[in-house]
Amino acid sequence: MSRLAGKVAMVTGAAAGIGRATAEAFAREGARVGLIDIDAAAGQQAAEALLQAGFEAFFLRANVTRDEDVQTAVAALRDRYGRLDVLFNCAGGSLNDDGRVTELDLADFDRVWAHTVGLDLRGAMLCCRHAIPEIARGGGGSVVIMSSGAALRGG
Numbered sequence: 001m002s003r004l005a006g007k008v009a010m011v012t013g014a015a016a017g018i019g020r021a022t023a024e025a026f027a028r029e030g031a032r033v034g035l036i037d038i039d040a041a042a043g044q045q046a047a048e049a050l051l052q053a054g055f056e057a058f059f060l061r062a063n064v065t066r067d068e069d070v071q072t073a074v075a076a077l078r079d080r081y082g083r084l085d086v087l088f089n090c091a092g093g094s095l096n097d098d099g100r101v102t103e104l105d106l107a108d109f110d111r112v113w114a115h116t117v118g119l120d121l122r123g124a125m126l127c128c129r130h131a132i133p134e135i136a137r138g139g140g141g142s143v144v145i146m147s148s149g150a151a152l153r154g155g
Contacts, residue, residue: 005030007141008081010073012064012127013091015042018146022088027055031086034077035059038091064091064123074130084134085141089124092146120147 009026013019014035023033027050035050037043040061047059060076062069077084093115124145135141 003029004086007031007085008034008077008083009086009088010034010036010077010084010127010131011088011090012036012062012123013089013146014059015039015046017090019088019090020046022090023057024050026086026088027053027057032056032081033058034073034080036062036064036073036091038063064089064127065118067126067129070123070126070130074127074134078134083138084131085138087127087131087135087141087143089127089143089145091123091127092120092148 004026007030009023009031011019011023011026011033014023014033015037016039019037020035023035023046027033033050033055035043035047035057037046037059038061040059043059043061047057050057058080060073062073064070074084128143128145132143135143
């Protein structure tokens with residue numbers, strides 16, 4: 001428990017899966033962790049599990065596709081811990097409403113496209129937009145953007 005001692009990390013998509021596992025790993029390495037997710041029940045449970053294990057963490061419900069939510073999340077971390085050192089963008093996902101291009105309903109395509117651009121791209125951009133100035137203010141840190149391997153292979 002020392003590689004991230006004294007550091008503050010913001011993890012998006014932290015209620016489950018890779019995001020939650022990352023928040024737990026950061027906490028075990030000594031970071032104070034802000035768990036950010038749209039799923040309030042699962043996010044709160046994830047943060048409480050870290051607290052019960054003796055780590056310093058808190059949950060903040062935020063939709064990373066909304067500029068105001070991201071701004072509020074970054075400000076909450078800064079106000080609570082005085083700094084931000086790590087941004088781990090993990091919020092993302094996909095919809096399984098795709099199909100053959102010759103048969104795909106355009107409304108389904110538009111919904112999948114809006115979801116992908118909104119969550120996977122806009123969410124990461126907004127988090128970087130607001131977190132990077134805080135990270136720089138503290139003298140530097142790390143930004144990690146997770147991505148699915150699904151883009152590397154056909155389905």
